[in-house]
Amino acid sequence: MGENSLAIKLIAVDLDGTLLNSNNQISPETEKAxxxxxxxxxxxxxxxGRPLSGAMTFNRQLGLAGQKQYNIVFNGAVIQDLAGNVLMNQEMNYHDFSNLRRLQRLAKVNLHFETPECFWTCDRDLGANLAINAAVNNELVKVRKPEEITQDFTFNKVGFSVIKEEQEVDKLWQNIPEWAFAKYDIVRSFSSVIEVNLKDASKGNALIQLADRLKLDQQQVMVFGDQGNDISMFANPNFQKIAMGNAIEEIKQEADYVTADNDSEGIAKALKKFVL
Structure with missing residues (x-):
């Protein structure tokens, strides 16, 4: 970690699989730390990757509120303060909407479009995965026919998710064409979900922007993560990078330190070791 770990000024924490344990709760020692x-x-x-509405319960539990506290949401497409003000916003447009609907035809999967206000989909049959995602994030799902989506439609993030058979998500993942990877940031955040953002919209890039805005050195930033949508934070050589014990191998390889898993107070243990 080096001497810089003494000067940590910002701790960026992923939610699912990192801050939250297997019961989707913040465990007591982690909250305390x-x-x-x-x-x-x-x-x-x-x-x-969630919208702000899906993170507010956990902000409140940690005592975080107001215009001087921030969340990076939609995998880095949006930075908001906890009063809801948008500090940075990267949007996709109707052309992207058409591109992503083309990709959907490669497999039998749900496709939904996320905005700070609600989720949108053109699918008539919604799998449990999409329904649960909307419920967890306290989001309304608006189901519309493709022709009802207007040319000025914009959105921040997209999710392809399992309807019934997880192998359909595998099928999509294996068949996404090169042009799509060249144009978008596409990550498999869970086995049942593929998430899409604009190319430069990532947690890592948003964190660089937030640190610059707050006039912090990147070496004063510590990050915690476990999944594909955290890789951009772990690719930065300047951040102090802590992988959860349950993290994918790619995250562990980029990390400065691997802590305990999300069910064993991994965040609390690392903070006690390096920060508190």
Whole structure:
């Protein structure tokens, strides 16, 4: 970690599989450690694929609120303060909507489009995965025919998800063409979900922008993560990078330190070791 770990000023924490245990809760020691860091003036920033509405419960639990606290949402497409103000917003447009509907034809999967206000889909049959995603994030799902989507439609993130058979997500993942990977940031965040953002929209890039805005050195930023949508944070050589024990191998290889898993107070253990 080096001497810079003494000067951590911002801790960026992924939600699912990192901050949250297998019961989708923040365990007591982790809450205590993050509250302690926050009380010492260290910014705790949730960095998630979810919209802000899906993170607010956990912000409240950690005592985070107001215009001086921030979340990175939609995998880095949007930075908002906790009063809801948008500091940075990267949007896809109607052309992208058409491109992504072309990709959907490669497999039998749900496709939904996420905005800060709601989720949109043109699918009539919604799998449990999409329904649960909307419920967890406290989001309305608007089902519309393709011809009802207007040319000025914009959105921040897209999810392809399993309807019934997970191998259909495998099929899509294996058949996504090169042009799509060249144009978009496409990650498999879970075995049942593929997430799409604009090419430069990533948690790692959003974190660089937030650090610049707050006039922090990148070496004062510590990150915690476990999945494909966290790789952009772990690709930055300047951040202090902590992989969860349950992280995918690619994250562990890029990490400065591998802590315990999300069911064993991994965040709390690492913070006690390096920060508190």
């Amino acid at each position: 993050l509250r302690q860091a926050s009380s010492q003036g260290i910014l705790v920033v949730l960095a998630t």
